Amino acid sequence: MHPAQTVVTGFALAILAGTALLMLPISKVGPGGGSFVDALFTATSAVCVTGLTVVDTPTYWTPFGQVVIMALIQLGGLGIMIFASLIGLVLARKLSVRSRLNTAAEAKAVGFADVRGLVRGILKITVLIEFGVFVLLGVRFMLGYGYGVGEAAWHAAFLAVSSFNNAGFALYTDNLMGFVADPFVCLPISAAIILGGLGFPVIMQLRKEFTKPLHWSMNTKLVLWGSAVLLIGGTAYITLIEWNNPATLGTLDPGARLLAGFFQSVQTRTAGFNSIDIGSMHDASWLGMDVLMFIGGGPAGTAGGIKVTTFAVLFFIMLTELRGEGSVNIFGKRLSRAVHRQAITVVLIAVAAVVAGTAVLLLLTGLDLDRVLFEAVSAFATVGLSTGITAGLPDAAKVVLVLLMFLGRLGPLTLGTAIALRERRVLYEFPKERPAIG
């Protein structure tokens, strides 16, 4: 079986198993089990680490159901990290000799030449970061909110898993709005989200060569610079627009406004928690968040979207054109031409999926474009933020979102794989021609 097929099958099986578990009466509060569509939606949202919910996680699901959700999140997050990193290894073996030397050097730099070592490394990093966040949140919940040990541990564990895996599920009906002004809750969660969203290769390189930025790969530099620009730009954009909105930031202290603006900007890389009411934000904030969510996080991590690298590559190609230069050079390295075409392919398919999904959702519901587009981008980029329409959608619309989540989580990536694995040379060349552009 082709590796891309393996991972698609794996994710589909995990979702089906999760659906079955969530349909059991033991998973749902009150008599009977959850409906098929709601269970399927929740299982897909968990495995694809999206965080969109059609039912209220704390009141609809029992602790058993919540543990199932947490397990699905962890499984989905690990699955995508391992799979995407493996692709890197497979690629390294298939590339030309010269490229292979580079990639092998990079693989060596981050410390893994084989599959077992890679999986072990991913598990170690995951446990390490999640445990750190677990401790910080647990202590805060006990000292700051008077939770008992068990309650604090359970909430802290759930949030640690949900944040590092960029899932965005929480055990409060209002997600994290109760902690909007608390940096001791918001900042550890933000840190876990950002680290998970950078992607495993970047985390590993930072761990091994934090003090040697000259050794960093183009991937690491693009992800770090791109994430910094998006985080800061997003914080400024959201904070400025919402500053005086009484339904979001307007009633908070200036410091808390900045914290909440930053926290919401972090969520677009693509965790999906919310500490303010997304449904009350300005239309222009939604549009900006659409863009940020669509771009998403780093490759081979728990983030979704088209990935920071894809966007950065297109940006540098544009810059090269505007400067009239012949080849695309980024941080003193030349960008492989094959990457141009990959980036175009990923973006075109992503745009097509979001636009088609939005059109179908518009036809299925009577809702406006602003909320529907936000929902479609959020599902495709596996973000999980919503303006509040998810629970009220008809079943057909829920299924559309399920497909968008699945496609968004696996699509561009497996597609990229399929592409890279099938790379072959055409032995003849046609005469060249250039049509007019723009």
Add this chain to the structure above:
Amino acid sequence: MHPAQTVVTGFALAILAGTALLMLPISKVGPGGGSFVDALFTATSAVCVTGLTVVDTPTYWTPFGQVVIMALIQLGGLGIMIFASLIGLVLARKLSVRSRLNTAAEAKAVGFADVRGLVRGILKITVLIEFGVFVLLGVRFMLGYGYGVGEAAWHAAFLAVSSFNNAGFALYTDNLMGFVADPFVCLPISAAIILGGLGFPVIMQLRKEFTKPLHWSMNTKLVLWGSAVLLIGGTAYITLIEWNNPATLGTLDPGARLLAGFFQSVQTRTAGFNSIDIGSMHDASWLGMDVLMFIGGGPAGTAGGIKVTTFAVLFFIMLTELRGEGSVNIFGKRLSRAVHRQAITVVLIAVAAVVAGTAVLLLLTGLDLDRVLFEAVSAFATVGLSTGITAGLPDAAKVVLVLLMFLGRLGPLTLGTAIALRERRVLYEFPKERPAIG
């Protein structure tokens, strides 16, 4: 002066002159002249052949004002056709010997090796097509609607100029809604729009080598195939969604529904007339039209948008990736790699302009995303369709639309020029690297 600067200055001067003329009391019905912003908006909309209006063309402007608008449309349409075609000639002289041979051969095939011949050719084609439409419409207005000779001639002339130049201005308050079921009005106008939107190089090649499709250039083939796909797809999409909408197609005969659906699809290439009420269409129709308008028509014609060729090039690049092939081959010719980067650049800047314009319009008005996005796309792609919000916008929002129209009309094109003229070689190459995509 750089040619790109010349054309930007030329368009700016034409707009300023038009603004001044439209501010004269003789241009406006009733006492006093038009306001600066309304005159500026109308002049920009006319010169950029957009067709968005903040005042009602037939009742606000006098016949003198309407003649000014018609002259501005003709000036703008000719200007963009001549300028864009000249770029082709300049490019042919700057390219490498091998490419130059191809381009020269193509230039010879369409019959022009020098600037004077080119301008004469464009004028001839323009007069020919506009006169044909003028006669057809004039006869119809006299026989079918009982107009006198003078009235019929004036309306026919205005519509002929407005349609071939893809301007979308009409002399009726309801644009062309009075002719929704009349093929003798709708079809000649559609033909003029489509021809103007194909672009001058395509028209010339069709004229000289209509029966020899094997000789057609890649540009001609891409524009023809792309336009056909978009026209038919757009007709099907709009007609299906609006079929039972009583405010648009629902009350018409089946044949008239198809005619109106086709006519509205034609408008997205980017003429901007309307024979049905755009403001009453379904949200999903608006979204589909957003996509169609954004793509627009053929290069070096009167159409706007990123151009059919740009979109087609990206589509074929994607196809090549998905097939795992090494070079992008279209209709048995290899696509120049420089074009990949040009297409990315045009699309990125277009998306950035539309998104930024939409965000600012959202902040300036209390309107919803669906209508604002439609307006921004319509302005940038110089379409002129509107859901009905243009006249009620605050002055600041009108100025944003003026900037979008100007940028959309000249931007990607002059940019493409600046790029092509500055093409130079970098004498050293950096080591190659490939970051992860998607």
